Each structure stands twice: as structure tokens, then as C-alpha cells.
Amino acid sequence: MSTTTTRTPERRGTPAPAGGAGRARSGQQRKQTTAAWVLLAPFLAVFAFTFVLPIATAVGQSFTTTTRQGLFGEEGIQVAFAGWDNYVQALSGGGFLTSFGRVLLFGIVQVPVMIAFCTVLALLLESASAKCPQFFRTAYFLPYGVPGVIATILWSFLYVPGLSPLLDVAGLVGIELDFLGADSVLWSIANIVTWTYTGYNMLIVIAQLKSIPGEIYEAARVDGAGAFRIAWSIQLPLIRPAVNLATVFSIIGTLQLFAEPLVLANASPAIDTEYTPNLAAYTNAFAYNEYGLASAQAVLIALVAFVLSFAFMLATHRTSRPERKARK
């Protein structure tokens, strides 16, 4: 449908082909085009107002700054074009860059662990010898239904000294654990994120596993392949697109880490207002009313997420291309 809608306006300019049949067809097409636009209109309106407009506003705002006359601006407030000032300020503070380093470290460790974990779970649940796969599939997916804020509150009861049974038990055997310390709290957050999203990513992989035709398995078994061989040589290569997709989602999700550190900040003194890039932008926008700076930070976060996702896709695309050629 999208090709018809986009092509027709171009055709409108060109002279219609001679002959009654041609004219009838173009009239019909025009009607179809109108119908398509009418049907698309609600989507486009919502898309423009909730997606295009906010992004355009944020980009615009990231280039503005405020000047004031008087102690507070009681003699006048002006908004002026600031050039790259907000971007320079965002990158020169130090805290914002550090927060990027922190989430990148988080991503390098947490994303591979979670992807490996969800792939293994999916393969196990889709193997022939799995018992009650439906039950376990639901059970593993369930944490995703718990909102991030609630999940963090629940986990914090296992992290906070004086409340956590884990710490009490560890204390009994003489181990001093600190889940909320400066060095450990990032991994405590990683644990919450892994707990929440492993099941979700597992479902993406399972959907792909289910689309592998049965004949391929039969052929493999006829050739004498065992369960491990099938998983390694057939399932893993064929679910690769799903795993890649899950990885891209996870990379973007990592950069947008927000609710977990925000909630856990109440329990952990190590989490400051610039702990993650999103937290820094949020604080600037809604605690300090520094919309210019916050917009600049948000634009930078989006750019980094875009670059990282694109780099990952490029890398996986490159490695998978020779295989495809070989298969042909």
C-alpha cells in the first residue's frame, strides 16, 4: 500500500496515457489514494503530534538559551539562539560523559549475558525433551509484566541491609555483602534488568524458532544429527535475525536506563543525579527547568543509540553475508 500512496502523487504530474482504459485506471487510483490518505490520517495526526513535533521541538530547544534582566528576570526574559553552547556544556561537565561510560560498561556486560541467557532458555524450551514448555514460557515471561519501578522496589527489599534476608543469611556465614555500594550497585541494577527482560527476549527468539520448518529438523535427524548438533548448526544460525533484533533493542534499552536507578537512588547513596544519561537529562529538564541543556542531552543520547545500533547491525550484516552467498 505504501508504494501506491507514495507513487501516485508523482504520476499526477505526468500526462495520463491516452485511451479510456488508462483514464479510468488513473481515476480509480486517485480514489484509492484519497482513501489511503483518509485512512492514514488518524495515524499521521497522532504520529505528527506525539512523535515528529516533540522531536522537532527538542532539537529546536537544544539550540536556545535564556537571558534575563533583573534579579530573577522580572525586568524581562528573552529566549535567544545559542548555537552549540548547550552541546558544549553537556559534554564539558564531565558527569554526563561519565554516565555514558557507565551505561556502556553496563551494556558490554549485561547485554551479552542476557542475550546468551535468553537464547539458551529458548532453545531448552523448544527442545523435544522439554517438560511443560507452556508453563515455563509464561513463568519466564512474567517478570516483563512487572513495571520497572515496581520491580526495582521489590528487588530493593532484597538489597537493603536490615530488610534483606539474603544479607542476613550471608551475614550468618560471615560474608559481608553490599548490593548498594559504589562498585556494586550498577550490577544490582543489571540484575534487575536481566530479570525483567530475559523472558521478553526469550519470546522473540522462540517466535523465530517456531518458524523453522519441520523438514529441516527431519533432514538433520536423518543425517544423524543429535540435539546439540541441531541446536548449534541449524537452530542458532536460523534464529540469528531474532537474536540480533533482541540485541539492538537491548542496546537502546541500556542507553535509556532510567527508572531502575531513579528508584534505587532512594536506597543507594552511590546513585547521583547524573548516574545515567537519561537521569541527567531528566534532572536538567524537570528539576532545574534547563530545557535547552536537557534537549541537547536528549539529542546526544538518541544519536549515540542510533550510532551504536547501526554499528552493531553493520557488523552482524557483514559477518552474515558470506554465509548467505555460500548457502546459495
Place this chain on the structure above:
Amino acid sequence: MAPLTRRRLLGLGAGGALATAVAGCASPGAVSVNKAPALPAAAPGETVTLTYWSWVKDLQKVLDIWNAKQPHIQVKATWIPSGNEGGYQKLHAALAAGGGPDIAQIEMMAVPEYLLQNGLVDLSRYGADKMAHNYDKALWRQVSFNGGVYGIPQDSGPMGFFHQPGLLDRVGGRPPRTWAEWAELAAEIRRLGSRHYLDSFAVSDGSVFTGLAAQAGAVWFRTAGDEWVVDMTDDKTLNVARFFDEAVDDDLVNVSSELFSPAWYAAAAEGRIVGATCGSWGDALVQEVSGGAGKWRVAPLPVWGKEGFGSAHHGGSTAAVLANSAHPAEALAFIEWLTSTPEGIDAEIEHLGIGWSPARHYIGAKRREPSEWFGGQRYNEEVFARAVTQTNPDWTWSPLTKLTSDALANGFRKKLTSGQSFVDSVAQAQSTVVRAFRDKGLRVREGKQ
């Protein structure tokens, strides 16, 4: 890809046009409402309906008392999340859109932040100056800027020392009268066990430190003409910072759990935390320590020696009239009743459990009675009624209070992560704050230069 180009271009064009339209809008609050002529009071017999946004629950019960007696000035409450938890965001957004309620609850320290948006009505133009004698002097100072009055104090929190005398007895101690005694006592308490502490110091909340610096006599923000003077690194503040640097270095104070956090409650209930330095409103929160009934008392805040003051204000809020209100005169009449008459104050204490009364001559009937939970102590009269008369009268807040508090806390946290001293953090916070003043388009200089 080619067929998509046209649509993409259209999309970009529309986006660009919208962006231009947005950029073309005049900034709301660009012109101060206080430059316009004062709005007249409503004609006699006309009924005015006011809206009041606040985060205290059951506010409507208090408003109903007023509404029953004043048929021509009806006030309606709307609940908003507390302060920076979301309520301020709503208020700022409403002001930016040219709307908002008539009256809003705004913390004392956040009042100047709203002035950056030209969001508050100067109530001195509606006769607030004549009310000044009814209110605590230090609080009135905190709502007065540029010769105007931008909010009426609604409650406050003179600081005191909540403690468990039973635990102090175990080391033969008494509540400390000076901070030096506090440090000695803290060392004694540490002998009771590896997890026993006298008191806590919040690295993630700059508000107690700010209060104690004010108690020591510091004044971080002053104005000189059109210019702000930031002076966070004076000797008094640095002494307080140095004192707590030593306390943390010597492991005298609990830094692992914030006051009134779940971990703190657990420790306090087990008798591992002896006391809490906090504003008077802490009484309600201390009473949530399980099994604590009868075990807690309140003592005056320790002092910094001969200099400085007996106490400091910790928190506190105002009832402010917002710029887009059509009836500031009526709003002020209602606020005066709410915050300075015995009827209003008693209703606020009973239904809202509001902080310390801002009225100079009335602390509230209920607060003159002995408290059963605090072992029959009349702590309000004994401790806080006196403390409120001994606060720093020159203290004012700045338009960047939240940022200042966060900058301090972000630095203080580094004490635990990288060992950075509080003294260094205060100096860093000052330069962050000064830069932020410039980013806001304000004129500023550092005090020590």
C-alpha cells in the same frame, strides 16, 4: 528508496514548519505580572472560586471550614505530587501554558525558582506587608525579595535532636549540647557494637548540611543590586564541612542509610541508631519506628559554640499566589486565615499534620499538650517553640536551590566512593552553582574574591 523521498521531504518540511511556529511563540512569563496594575477585588456580593494545588492530603477538610463561613470566597483543593516529586513540574508547566491555580503550596526554598518564571504575585501589592508582624521574622525574610512578598509562610521545621535516652544511658551519656559533645558521644556509642551509631549524615541529601551551615551563621546567597552573591565557602560553612569530614573519617556517623529510609527504620527499631537530627516535622516520622513508643525524646539541636544560632529551619512551605490568578486579593485573605489564625492553624494540624506553625504567637492547641509517644514530653513547647526563635535571621534561598542541593549531594556521595572531602565538595558545588546562575542568564559573583 526513491518513492519515499517525497514523503520524507514533506515530513521534514512539516516538522520544520512546526519547529518554527514553536520557536516563534513568546516565552510565557517573559513579562512580569507584577509590572501590570494590581487587580481589583471582586465586587461585593460576587462569588469568587479559587483553586489551591497542594500535596497535603485532606486539604479540602480544612478548606470546608473556611468555605462554610465565607460563602463569597470558595476555595477548592487539587492534590499534586509533593514538590520535586512531580508537583513542581505540573506547576511550572501550567504557568508556562499561561494557566495554573490561584494558590499553590510551594516550599520556602523553591519560591525564588518560581520567580525565574515570573510565576508568583507580589503580595505586598495586596496588603501582605500589614500581615508581616504575625509571622516568624526569619521565615518572612525567606519569602521577601526585591522589596516584594512572594508567598505567605505556611509551615516550617525548626531543627532538634530526636533520640533514645535508654541507649544514651548505656554509655552514661546525655543529649549533646554542642557539636563537640556530639562527636564525643558518637565515639562512645560506637563502642556498643560495630553497627551502632549515634546519628546519621545523609550524603544523598544536602538539606541537613544546609540547615547546619545556616545554624553556624553562614548566608550562602545575597543580592547586591541586580547581582547575586554566592558565598558557600565562608569559614562557617567550611567548619561544618570539616567537622563532618572528621566524623565520617573516624566512622562516628552512619552514612549507609538515609534518615527515614527502610534501612534506617530497621536500624532504629533494633536500637542501632540512637538519634536523628531533623526538623520538627520529623516527630511524625520518628513515631513510625516500630516498638519505639515511650523510648524517644526530643532535645535541642547541638550548637557550634559561641558563634552561630540555636537552631535552623529544615524545610517549610508557603502558600503562594500564582501569576495567572484573577483574584489575588481574595486569595490573600484566605491564606491569612489559613496560616495565622488559631482556627486555621489548628485545622491544618488536625487534618494535615502540617509542620511548625509560621505564626509568631500561636503554635497550635494540640502541640501544647504532652505527647504520649514521646513519654509524656511536652517537646513542642520545650524544644521547638524556643528553637524557632533562634534561627539565622539573614538566611535566604536562591533561584537555584534544587541545583545547589543536588550539587552538594553529588559531591558528598564521592566521600563514600572516592574519598573526596566535604570541604572540596562544597567548593565544587559553589562553582557549579555560579556557572548555573550564568546559564540561567543571571548576573552573579562569588563572595570570596
